[in-house]
Amino acid sequence: MNQDEQALDFSTVIASTVHDMKNSLAMLMQAHSQWLARLPEAERQVPEQGVIDFEFAHLNGMLVQLLGLYKLGVNQMPLQPAYHELDDFIEAQLASHQEVFASRGIIATYEVDPLSPLGFFDRELIASVLGNCINNAIRYARESLLITVSDEAGQLVLSIHDDGPGYPAEMLERQADYVQGINHSSGSTGLGLYFAGRIAALHQRNGVGGRTEIRNGGPLGGGVFSIYLP
């Protein structure tokens, strides 16, 4: 029964390494932004800066997701739901990607249904899903990104729209496989869908679980990712 004496399994080793990597990355990002602040204006606005900001956010998102997947695996994903003001929540997600939007010339906006200003969910977990989706949308968006919040039959729907080429047809057809973890072949996007699906499902109300959906079209004509929370 002595758990301390068991050899560490590989996923635990990975998880604690990822944890350190995440801290390390946070320090790196911080040092970088301090260094940047001391540079003259002209030297700050270089194209490389956009790449650095995007990849920083991308790396951070992947590490958060990796830690999340580990916790899901060992059943340590605590759900801590509470009421949150939706415009505040969405603003916060957009603000954390502000540099990337600026350097890529993307205009990000949001629309919240004024009749339902509060949502009930785990802020941290849904933020990690949104973070990954925004990151993904930035990769494909041409110049605009839109987050909408609406109410569909009592469920809260958060959608991220971009004006890019949209999801490939094959992915749309087989989205259920990604969510169920059957097909991970398309790398980080597939894993992201799996992660988002699991987190959505953790949110339950009266036996109904949350879910995700991808489609093409919407007001911006590109890819649309939606998460439904009961």
Add this chain to the structure above:
Amino acid sequence: MLSYHQKSFLIVDDFSDFRSSVRSMLRELGVKDVDTADSGEQALKMCAQKSYDFILQDFHLGDGKKNGQQVLEDLMMEKLISNEAVFVMVTAETSQAMVLSALEHEPDAYLTKPFNRVGLAQRLERLEQRKTLLKPILQALDRGKPVEVLNACIALCKQDIRYSPLCLRYRADALRDMNQNEALERLYDSIIADRPLPWAFAGLGKLLFRRGQVAQAKGVYEKALKVFPMMPALYDGMADVLVAEGDTKGAQKVLEEAIRLSPLAVRRQALLGKLAMTNEDFDTASRAYRQAVAQGAQSRFKDPESNLGLAHALISKGSEKGLDTRTRLEINTTLSAVAKENPSDPGLQIRARLMKATSLLLNDAETAEKLTEQALMRLDGMEQFMSPEAALLVAKQLQMLGQAEAGTSMLKSCAEIYGDDPAVMKDIAKLTDDPTILSSSNAAADLNRQGVRVYKTGNLAEAREVFRKALKMQPKNISIALNMAQSLLHGTDTSVPSAELEECRACLKTVGLMPDTDARYPRYQKLKSKAFGE
């Protein structure tokens, strides 16, 4: 200009790079009043000097230091921050910090590192708006007026019904403080039926348990733990229920689960130590008490009982050959701390010495004898009452150390002070067969019960006479003395001197020597403030 630019800020982080980086972000946002602290201890000092509008507190401030949660608890318990102030917990990994947070002391927001200037500005702006919206509620909270809190909640919901979920917690806490139990239960039930929230489950469980509805409380915790298996506070409630049902083994298991989730919890570790001792699981007991002592060093919940518990567990674990050097060293260190840190508490001085003497019984009889003598001398002049657990352990150790007579007199005084409690008498019976001790309190306890019956009929004079007779047999009995005092205060004008008032004050003075951990201590304080007009 942003609405918070004129507010005062305190940044607490052990990394100077982080402090200066956040400070420069705030400067760029137009904030002028920014102070920094590199530890929780320093932050507490600074908050005692100046009231900050915003505190940005790093969660993990290094091993062996107060963490952000402990700083928040201290700030709230000491009332060093207003409810209007914004407390933001800054973490590298937020979900873990949330598990470690106590349900009764939650920060206003979490901010996950890394964050940028725009992200920080957005959070601050929103939190400021939220606090402004809730201002009437928060100000009523600062004044400690639950009725006004409730009214402010009603006013806000009337103004904009969409924000009613934000008021739920304030409403529940206000009802709890006003002892409006039925309304509170209805509110909790309706919250849980709509959207299960962990604090609502914990609150409902606590309410039912407090009212003696143990089985219902258990049902609530069982349901809650299915929905929120990662919430340590719910395990604590479940453990209370199991202890009340007499299932100490089950309670220990549940607490061990809570500690696996959240090991940094002084009181939880100490409680686990105590339960494991009851269950004679000395390994678990010594581990838990060791943690309680180590973590207690930085905490407001530091308690010499954990040191004594650790020593007791280690001694109980020992073999017939005595204790090894390492264990003796640990016992010595932990007990020396008790003696050194509590110079004016005779009870602790005696108990620490007897505990140490017991540990040396087999290996160093000479020192054991010397310590026992010192303890006996102090015991002779001690007026304070020990708790029944402490008194019985002292009696047992005196017996082991060859001081049968002193042990017997300890048992006698314990039977006098706590004799009306059958559980205490049962424990006394484990240590002695002496019928004079075991039956010593029967007559007085009978009279006490009779007195209560008479008091309820309203015959004050006769009730006082019966209590007086009982108290004469057992002058130090806490229950009898409190009943005597209450019957004397009943119908007596405390603003003019009288024989009743004198008598009342005298018996309160005697039982004022009871330990403040006793369940009857609040009742004593109430009577005392009435009798002495304080």
